[in-house]
Each structure stands twice: as C-alpha cells, then as structure tokens.
Amino acid sequence: MTFKDYQQLVAQLNCWSHAYHVLDAPLISDSEYDATFQELRTIEKQHPTWIVSESPTQRVGDIVSSVFRKIPHEIKMLSLENAFSLEETNAFFLRAAKSLVDLEDFEKLDNLLADTTIKKAQELKSEFKALATSQLFETLPIFSEPKLDGFAISLHYENGILIYGATRGDGEIGEDVTHTIKTIQSIPLKLQTDTPPEILEVRGEVFMTKAVFEQLNQSENVRSFVNPRNAAAGTIRQLNPQAAMERPLQFIPYGMGAYSDEREFTRHAEILSYFGEIGFKTNQNCRAFLASETAFEQDYQRMEALRDSLPMEIDGIVYKIDDLNLQEKLGFIARSPKWAVARKFPAQVMTTTLLDVDFQVGRTGVLTPVARLEPVFVGGVTVSNATLHNMDEIGRLKLCIGDKVQIHRAGDVIPKVVKVVSEGEIRRAIVMPAHCPVCESEVIKTVNEIVYKNKPSKKITTYHCSGGYFCAAQIVERIKYYASRNCLNIRQLGAKLVEVLCEQGVLNNVADIYRLQIADIANLEGQGEKNAAKILAAIEASKHTKFSTFLTALGISEVGESGAKNLARHFKTLDKLRAADEEALVQVPDVGAVTAHNVRTFFDDTAQNQLVDDLLCAGVFWDENENESIENKQSLSGQTWVLTGTLSLPRNEIKAKLERLGAKVSGAVSAKTTYVLAGEAAGSKLTEAQKLGIKIINEAQFLELTQ
Ligand code: IVH
Numbered sequence: 001m002t003f004k005d006y007q008q009l010v011a012q013l014n015c016w017s018h019a020y021h022v023l024d025a026p027l028i029s030d031s032e033y034d035a036t037f038q039e040l041r042t043i044e045k046q047h048p049t050w051i052v053s054e055s056p057t058q059r060v061g062d063i064v065s066s067v068f069r070k071i072p073h074e075i076k077m078l079s080l081e082n083a084f085s086l087e088e089t090n091a092f093f094l095r096a097a098k099s100l101v102d103l104e105d106f107e108k109l110d111n112l113l114a115d116t117t118i119k120k121a122q123e124l125k126s127e128f129k130a131l132a133t134s135q136l137f138e139t140l141p142i143f144s145e146p147k148l149d150g151f152a153i154s155l156h157y158e159n160g161i162l163i164y165g166a167t168r169g170d171g172e173i174g175e176d177v178t179h180t181i182k183t184i185q186s187i188p189l190k191l192q193t194d195t196p197p198e199i200l201e202v203r204g205e206v207f208m209t210k211a212v213f214e215q216l217n218q219s220e221n222v223r224s225f226v227n228p229r230n231a232a233a234g235t236i237r238q239l240n241p242q243a244a245m246e247r248p249l250q251f252i253p254y255g256m257g258a259y260s261d262e263r264e265f266t267r268h269a270e271i272l273s274y275f276g277e278i279g280f281k282t283n284q285n286c287r288a289f290l291a292s293e294t295a296f297e298q299d300y301q302r303m304e305a306l307r308d309s310l311p312m313e314i315d316g317i318v319y320k321i322d323d324l325n326l327q328e329k330l331g332f333i334a335r336s337p338k339w340a341v342a343r344k345f346p347a348q349v350m351t352t353t354l355l356d357v358d359f360q361v362g363r364t365g366v367l368t369p370v371a372r373l374e375p376v377f378v379g380g381v382t383v384s385n386a387t388l389h390n391m392d393e394i395g396r397l398k399l400c401i402g403d404k405v406q407i408h409r410a411g412d413v414i415p416k417v418v419k420v421v422s423e424g425e426i427r428r429a430i431v432m433p434a435h436c437p438v439c440e441s442e443v444i445k446t447v448n449e450i451v452y453k454n455k456p457s458k459k460i461t462t463y464h465c466s467g468g469y470f471c472a473a474q475i476v477e478r479i480k481y482y483a484s485r486n487c488l489n490i491r492q493l494g495a496k497l498v499e500v501l502c503e504q505g506v507l508n509n510v511a512d513i514y515r516l517q518i519a520d521i522a523n524l525e526g527q528g529e530k531n532a533a534k535i536l537a538a539i540e541a542s543k544h545t546k547f548s549t550f551l552t553a554l555g556i557s558e559v560g561e562s563g564a565k566n567l568a569r570h571f572k573t574l575d576k577l578r579a580a581d582e583e584a585l586v587q588v589p590d591v592g593a594v595t596a597h598n599v600r601t602f603f604d605d606t607a608q609n610q611l612v613d614d615l616l617c618a619g620v621f622w623d624e625n626e627n628e629s630i631e632n633k634q635s636l637s638g639q640t641w642v643l644t645g646t647l648s649l650p651r652n653e654i655k656a657k658l659e660r661l662g663a664k665v666s667g668a669v670s671a672k673t674t675y676v677l678a679g680e681a682a683g684s685k686l687t688e689a690q691k692l693g694i695k696i697i698n699e700a701q702f703l704e705l706t707q
Helices: 003-021 030-046 086-103 107-113 120-139 209-219 227-237 241-245 268-277 293-308 324-330 389-397 472-483 495-503 510-515 520-521 527-542 549-554 561-571 574-579 595-605 606-617 653-658 684-692 701-706
Strands: 070-072 081-083 141-148 150-159 161-167 174-175 199-207 250-258 287-290 314-321 340-344 348-361 367-378 381-387 406-407 416-422 443-450 456-467 638-645 664-666 674-676 695-697
Touching: 003 030, 030 549, 070 527, 086 120, 086 293, 086 314, 086 324, 086 340, 107 268, 141 250, 150 227, 150 250, 161 174, 199 227, 209 227, 250 268, 250 664, 268 472, 287 684, 348 416, 348 472, 348 653, 367 406, 367 456, 381 406, 381 416, 389 416, 389 456, 389 595, 456 472, 472 495, 472 510, 472 549, 495 520, 520 527, 549 561, 549 574, 549 606, 574 595, 595 606, 638 653, 638 684, 653 664, 674 684, 674 701, 684 695, 695 701
Parallel strands: 081 340, 638 664, 638 674, 674 695
Antiparallel strands: 070 174, 141 287, 141 314, 150 161, 150 199, 199 250, 314 340, 348 367, 348 406, 367 381, 406 416, 443 456
16 A cells, blocks of 8 residues: 555545535445445554545544634625515616616717707716616626525635635634534535646535434434524534534535636636536526516526425525626625625515514614514524514504514514504503613604605604613613624624623623623623633634724714724724814715714713723724725726735735735736736746736835735
C-alpha cells in the first residue's frame, strides 16, 4: 500500500458517496461501501500522516467546546423580499425594470426634447420612460427555483478544499459551523474538478427531508422540533458532530459568494450547473422564462402542484433575474437584492376564539393590542397569540372579545387575525386602557396622517405610554433590542434572559449589560457558572462594534439600520453627529425632518446623553477609520482586477475592499481585466498585462481609486 493507493481509495469512496447522496444513483451496495470504508480506517490507523482532509473519515471530528467562532462574510449574505401575490411579484420586477430604465443615460432624449416647451418635454420624457419600463420588463430573463425551507449556509472552498462552513448570522458576520457541516454527505469535502477556483463560496440551504423529519419525530429526543426547518437549524448548531451525523441533512446551493477564478459566468443558471459539475446536488424543478404576468402565474401553479410530492418542504418560489450583468446593475437595498424576490405560498388558515386582548408596550412606548386565543394548531405550530396591529385594525375588523376569528400564519411571520367568522354569544368591547399596563403612566393618543402621492391620504391613530425612558416595559425592550441580531448581536443574551435580569432588578438600562457579573447569571435557573462565563465573554466581545451598529442599537425613533448607516457615513464621528443641528441632519441622504428632530431630541436629553457616555465608558468602541459599507454605491462595479507581486497591505484585505466596491478579483490576466495592481517583484502577470495593454497601477494609485 502506497500513499497513492491510499489517495485512490479516498477518491473511490468519495465517488460512490457522490453517486449515492448527490445523484441518488448508488453504484454499489451499502455493505460493500461499509467494508471499503473500514479498510480505509485501518490504513489511516497504520499511516496517520497520510490522512487527507477530504477523506470520508474526516466528516465527524471532535466536539466543539465553546461558542462558535465568528466569521465575517466577505460578500454579504442577503435575504429576500417577500411577495404574497401575483400582483406583488409582477410589481417587484416592474420596479426592477424601472430602476434599469432610470440607470440609462437620457442625454440624447433630452437633446431631442430641447426644442419643445419644458413642461411638455418632461411629460414626454416620463411617458417614454413608462413605455421603456414596460417593454424592458417583458425582456427580463427570469430563473425560477423552489424556495427550500431550511437554513442558509455559506461554504468556503480554497483551491477546491472545504475550509469552513458558516451560518448567515446578521448577513455580515456568521458563525463557524464547519464541524456539523462536514457531516452532510452531499457537501463535497473536495470539489470534483482538476481546476478548482482559488476561492469559491457556495451558498445554499441546509434542510431535512420530510421523511427524515418524520422518522426522527418517532424517536423521543427530537420531539421538541416543530418542523423540518427548526430540526435542520438545531442540528447545524449542535456542538457534537456525531449527533449531527445521526440526523442526516442535505444541502442544495442557490448562489455564489466570494469567488476568484478565470472562469466567468454571465447567467445565474450557469453558476448552478457549474455547482452540479463540481459535485453538488442541484435544485430540481427550476425553470427559465421571460417576465410576464401569465408566465409568473403559470409557474406558480406548476410549483404549487408539485409541492406535496417533493421530498423536502418548500415555502414558496424564488424568482431571480438570470442575467448577472443586470443583477450587478440593480444591486441591493439593505438586506435584499433588487433582482430577486420570494413568492411565498399563502398563509395557513384556522378558526378559533378570541379569549382576551392584552396591550403590549413596545420599545418606543407604542401600545399594541395582542390577541389571546384559544390554542389552535396552524402549519406545524400551536398558536395562542396573534397580533392585532392597532386599534384602527380592531375597528375595521369589528372585533370583540368572545368572537370566533380566522387566523393566518405564513412562514415565520407572526400570526394574524384576519376576520371575524361569527360573533360570540357574550361579547366584550376592546378598549384601549387610559394608563400604561406596565408603569401606569398616562396613555397618549396621536393621530398621524400619511400622505401618499397617488392614493388618498390615511389617518393612523397610535397610542403610547408617556412614561418614556422610565417605563419598565420600554427599558426591557430597549435592552432586548440593543442585544438583538441587527444591533450588538449578543446572541447569548436572548430576550428571555433580558426579561429575567430586568425582573430581578439587575438590568435597569442598556449600559448595565456591561456591569453584569458571573453571580448575576450563574444563580438563575438553568444557567450555572460555565454558561454565565460564556455570556459574559460574548458581552465582552460585543464591545468592538461599528459606529452605525452602535447608532442603530441606541434605538432612536425612526433611525433603523439603514438610517444609522447613512448618519455614520455622513458624520463619521459620534462627536460630529452629537453636535449636528436639525439643518445639518436633514442633509443626510434619506433623513427627513422627523428623523432629524428625533436625533436632536435624543442627544438633547440628558439621560440619553449620559447613557451614551456610560456605554463608551464601559468600553464600547469602534474603529473610526473603518469604512461603513456603501451599499448600492459600488463604484468599481463591472471591473475585474488582478493582484500581483508583493503588496504592503494583506491581500485578503485589498480583495475584500475591491469586492465591497463591486469589483471582481481574478487570479489571471485576460483581455477582460480592467486593472492589474502590481507590487514589488511582480512577475508573469505583469508581463502578460503589458502585452495585452492592460492598465497597471501601484498601491498608492489603488488607494486613491478606492478611497
Ligand atoms: S436566493 C441574494 N434561492 O430563503 C439571494 N434563497 O427568505 C439570496 N432560500 O436567505 C437567496 N431557497 O436562505 C435563494 N432557491 C433559493 C432559496 C433561498 C431557500 C432561503 C435563503 C434565503 C431565504 C430568504
């Protein structure tokens, strides 16, 4: 037995495993596979130095002991906007077509119209744009894929070898779950190609088939999972890979993250078939067609008819613009692309009785009515609460306590009361309390008018607790929000724990998080010293944040994630933001008078200002030079860069920066290369670039270009 024989044996086993797990076409019997696998084990015992990372014996490693390692995603992991009807789907792609039309240069048209009167010219121009939009819409190439109901994962391969697998996390930073990912047999440990890309990130969904879920549900220990998606997510987040191995999951890719290779793709469909070629299972039942209302409807009906017969749960269809060039032009907003949408299957419907209505006090003091229902089983879970949105909604529904109501539940969305089915025998009116149910401060009613461009304006009545930052409910919600995923993302400090700590009087404001001691947590039920130490470590780690994240986490009314990013980008430092008056604030993109006023009021409030200082004193910090990622302003979009020679900045840093700005980084020079960034002692790539007449720049020029 030589090392070469050993390698061949590994390749043979991987080939059989691929045939079985990916192609569903076994080449040999299970017992033959097992016998060869044992043979491999024996050889590896005799020659431990031979073991290669793609050996099937390497799928189950050691138990990971602590919190998962954080992994930044070089390319953000996006989510999808939802469409719940044909109209919404159509409207989404019409908006995409409109954006593409708006990106066009209308100089010629402007010249043509120069002679006509200005008003007429403007009218003609918008007429023309509308026509161009509807025409462009019909040429959009759409790729339709089943929307797998599982858990998003990014697999990072370097030169064909699986290096790590990460969860999506907040989209920018995920968690290292390589140990459980490796147990998934349909994920190749080594890509099946002789010419692997230098870097390839394969993104897709990990899921559990319906059959496996049902089987597992028979056994005692997994009863707690309500559906296959939760079971998949729970399995991936196991510390023990052996346990993951026992709950077989599958993986199907749907997109690409970081990538550097010569091979170029022009269509999304090509990427998916490339994934098939290099050893992945592919999403079946995909279709390509041109955008039209009829095509979307037909495709939806096709998938709806297929749904029950599929081996895995799907919760809708994903429609993507297949042309990568158009995808790049459209870009994304906040967390979802402007070129893809999820058409969700309709909500599941059930009837039950409205037992009571409670009023929940939110982070900003708004009181929301919540329906307490007679428990009912809808779409795999028992529902006993549902949102009622606001008092206007209750009026519109003509709802009273005691009525029989219809409940809708769609995916992860909070269940909703949609209508009264029949009035109850004994009915009780739903009344907004005069005082906050938590702090007893007076409840204040406000009527706001929302003015729309094309439809009649709407009046919305809101009620809020006047207790402000002294209301215990608002404090709890603010602390939960501060620690939540889109803010400081202190996963270990979940909503339940915050509630308990607030109840015990340990947490009285956001800054108290950083004053927590082991004993505060260790003595709580179900915690213990070890857990408490983990939580404190996570809190400590959260101190290093980004300016925009910190701003989001402060929870200033109307300042969400994207508003905070705009403010951070504009003012750059907290001092400058604190000093800005309303006039300066409205200069920030997308910041209107209301938001500007809220920001000013927040920093003018002594208690709030003190809280900000307390957080900084507690050690919360960020790097002021760190670029806030500039979404949709990808100034290098469409460019291809090649790096060569010795550079003073780390290569992955340069690469990440270029990719953030929309450029592709390739490993080889070709006619398509836009720039070659050449450092000291550059070799053949530099010569090749000179031969092809490609622009060559040095590091100083690179910095200037990417500022
Ligand atoms: S594409 C930039 N395709 O659904 C586009 N997502 O609700 C990223 N999902 O985060 C997503 N099947 O985890 C895409 N065929 C599919 C999908 C799919 C399931 C998941 C994915 C995504 C979530 C959004």
